[in-house]
Amino acid sequence: MSTASAVPAVPEYGAFDSETCSIARTLALVGDRWTLLVLRDLANGVRRFDDLASHLGIARNVLSKRLAALVDAELAVRSGYRTEGSRERYEYRLSHAGRELMPILLAFMGWGDRHLAGPQGPPAVAVHADCGAPVRTVVTCEAGHELGDRPRVRMRPGPGSRRRQE
Amino acid sequence: MSTASAVPAVPEYGAFDSETCSIARTLALVGDRWTLLVLRDLANGVRRFDDLASHLGIARNVLSKRLAALVDAELAVRSGYRTEGSRERYEYRLSHAGRELMPILLAFMGWGDRHLAGPQGPPAVAVHADCGAPVRTVVTCEAGHELGDRPRVRMRPGPGSRRRQE
DNA sequence: CAGTATCCCAAGCGATACTG
């Protein structure tokens, strides 16, 4: 028999404790209804509170909270600046750690482009800022293989696994 | 008149309508608190309702809804099977479209590994099922450049853009 | 085992009003 009744059918079951898992941890930070969209807008250069609010269509108090949380998590940086003649303004930008979330956003975008776009095509195209060519995320392994868009991946316990520590 | 009162500080503002955007569309499907974790478990080979429920620590009624939604969106497939001697069982598996979400999960995992792992290292390692080598997601452009983990990307209106249709 | 049904609660959200 292959799949037994007693022992769960998955040997690597303990390889990923559900909450310890890096996916779960990251989702705890950015996995709510708005945060990734806020990050997307920040990545696209929207920097001011009111611009974010109106472009996202988010309630102002909610945006306020999200931005505070992002700054707190050091995914975004708030800074004041002033152009001469006018009074002080504030802006939000991605931090380095925040910018490293880009691959996540691009992965979402890629999937949506392939599965949810209308007949005319995707609503937007992400391009390399330096050369202008369209961009995509790919999965590769350290042996140099490219894994395609339905990558065959297995999970193994890592050094920080609960299971590993004996 | 355009959208805003003045003109927003961002030229490419119209390149991504907030809800039309592929990121937003994809998030509408899988962007709630549990779905990506359910997908992660499915990807890891957990297939049975009770196993999912206990491993995730999710309420059963919620899991029920999520699975139904996933099946409905054709991200997962439910099938009955029977091993001889016992009565019928059910299992959930990722569909092809669901498996194509793997790059998203791996992107989350990569970020979490780099920014949220403890001193010992990441709790789990994703490896190429064929060769066993660790796996990662990278962003590349069609010109062949690899963009690194803080990719410099610009958004341009795509063929399905609202703005484009004149 | 594989769910559905019910009930209740809390977080999260939207709308609005207000402040510097």
Added chain:
DNA sequence: CAGTATCGCTTGGGATACTG
């Protein structure tokens, strides 16, 4: 412009009990 404060509500979610 850039927020905070308050309020009321809706939507998820948890716990539990029940059915085939």
